[in-house]
Amino acid sequence: MLTCGDCGRTYPDDADAPWRCECGHALDYAERPLPDASDPPAHLDRDRGLWAFDPFLDTERAVTLGEGWTPVVDAPEWGVAFKLESVFPTGSFKDRGAALTVSRAAELGVDRLVEDSSGNAGLAIATYAARAGMDAEIYVPADAKAGKLRAIERTGADVVRVEGSRGDVTDACVEAVEAGEGWYASHAWNPAFFRGTATVAFELAAQRDWTAPDAVVTPLGHGTLLLGAYRGFRALRDAGWTDAVPKLLGAQATGAAPIADAVDDGGGSAEEAPNAAADGIQIRDPAREDQILAAIRETDGGAMAVGPDATEREHDRLARAGFHVESTSATATAALAEFRERGTVSPDDDVVVALTGTGLKG
Numbered sequence: 001m002l003t004c005g006d007c008g009r010t011y012p013d014d015a016d017a018p019w020r021c022e023c024g025h026a027l028d029y030a031e032r033p034l035p036d037a038s039d040p041p042a043h044l045d046r047d048r049g050l051w052a053f054d055p056f057l058d059t060e061r062a063v064t065l066g067e068g069w070t071p072v073v074d075a076p077e078w079g080v081a082f083k084l085e086s087v088f089p090t091g092s093f094k095d096r097g098a099a100l101t102v103s104r105a106a107e108l109g110v111d112r113l114v115e116d117s118s119g120n121a122g123l124a125i126a127t128y129a130a131r132a133g134m135d136a137e138i139y140v141p142a143d144a145k146a147g148k149l150r151a152i153e154r155t156g157a158d159v160v161r162v163e164g165s166r167g168d169v170t171d172a173c174v175e176a177v178e179a180g181e182g183w184y185a186s187h188a189w190n191p192a193f194f195r196g197t198a199t200v201a202f203e204l205a206a207q208r209d210w211t212a213p214d215a216v217v218t219p220l221g222h223g224t225l226l227l228g229a230y231r232g233f234r235a236l237r238d239a240g241w242t243d244a245v246p247k248l249l250g251a252q253a254t255g256a257a258p259i260a261d262a263v264d265d266g267g268g269s270a271e272e273a274p275n276a277a278a279d280g281i282q283i284r285d286p287a288r289e290d291q292i293l294a295a296i297r298e299t300d301g302g303a304m305a306v307g308p309d310a311t312e313r314e315h316d317r318l319a320r321a322g323f324h325v326e327s328t329s330a331t332a333t334a335a336l337a338e339f340r341e342r343g344t345v346s347p348d349d350d351v352v353v354a355l356t357g358t359g360l361k362g
Helices: 046-056 094-108 120-132 146-154 166-178 191-197 199-207 224-239 258-263 289-298 308-320 327-342
Strands: 002-004 027-029 072-075 080-084 112-116 135-141 158-162 215-219 247-253 302-306 351-355
Touching: 027 191, 046 094, 046 199, 046 224, 080 199, 094 120, 094 191, 094 224, 112 120, 112 166, 120 135, 120 146, 135 146, 135 166, 146 158, 158 166, 191 199, 191 224, 199 224, 215 224, 215 327, 224 247, 224 289, 247 258, 247 289, 247 327, 258 289, 258 302, 302 327, 308 327, 327 351
Parallel strands: 080 351, 112 135, 135 158, 215 247, 215 351, 247 302
Antiparallel strands: 002 027, 072 080
């Protein structure tokens, strides 16, 4: 069953379910699976990838490329640990969501997927669709990075280039979905995608001997990873496997920072130069804005708008330290410095920063 957290309407969870509620709000699963055991297992089968955490997922392992268990490495220059989400099969954390979403589509008997993306989510959905033998149609900005577009095209997916803003891309995709061209495998709207991104919390806790860090920093566009992390850490706490939910801190791009402006932790972003370097988070109207804000406020977290100069400096700094990530990832370490300066992150806080995408796509 799917439910709307705003108006309370419910819908059957089948291939014909709407992609959003009649009231316009995002839908989520009505039930949240939790393990029966009150203690974490002594051993996890890492060969099962994300499905090592099967009691939290409630989706069969139908489509996989061996994703999951990305490394956590010390980054003493920053005083944090990095979660290297850039080493997934398609080079970004979006594989977490794609594995669960396409597996769910297979359970429902779906044979054609439709998605809109600036690149990473589109490549993830197209790749996992190819793995499953499904057709895919991916809507992208006309000026998306050429390396990402070539990679999507090689999967055999139909690529539709849309002129205009990132919002125009979504509008064109939604029009196709409502015309019956396929099942909306959206990283922003589909609840299965967030079941997948919640696994970042499960992995982190397991890799840290079932403790949560004090804070987690991620780039923030539609909030796919931040909101997934929130749901995952909350599930771990409610299951009794950990005892805390970390502060969730989001890095946005100046010129596209509605969350930062709303929490007034990085306000005034509209007065700064737009940050085109952070192409992966150019989202001015997040699909789940209310849920992102609630996650940040409930964890005493924050959001920060990062400009192009800071992004480019951090991008170079990361590369010189051996981390070949896309420039969007650099917003997270750039924001970290500001969070510390403002006191949102204390000097002795145990912090994990997610480096979300590879810099090797061109």
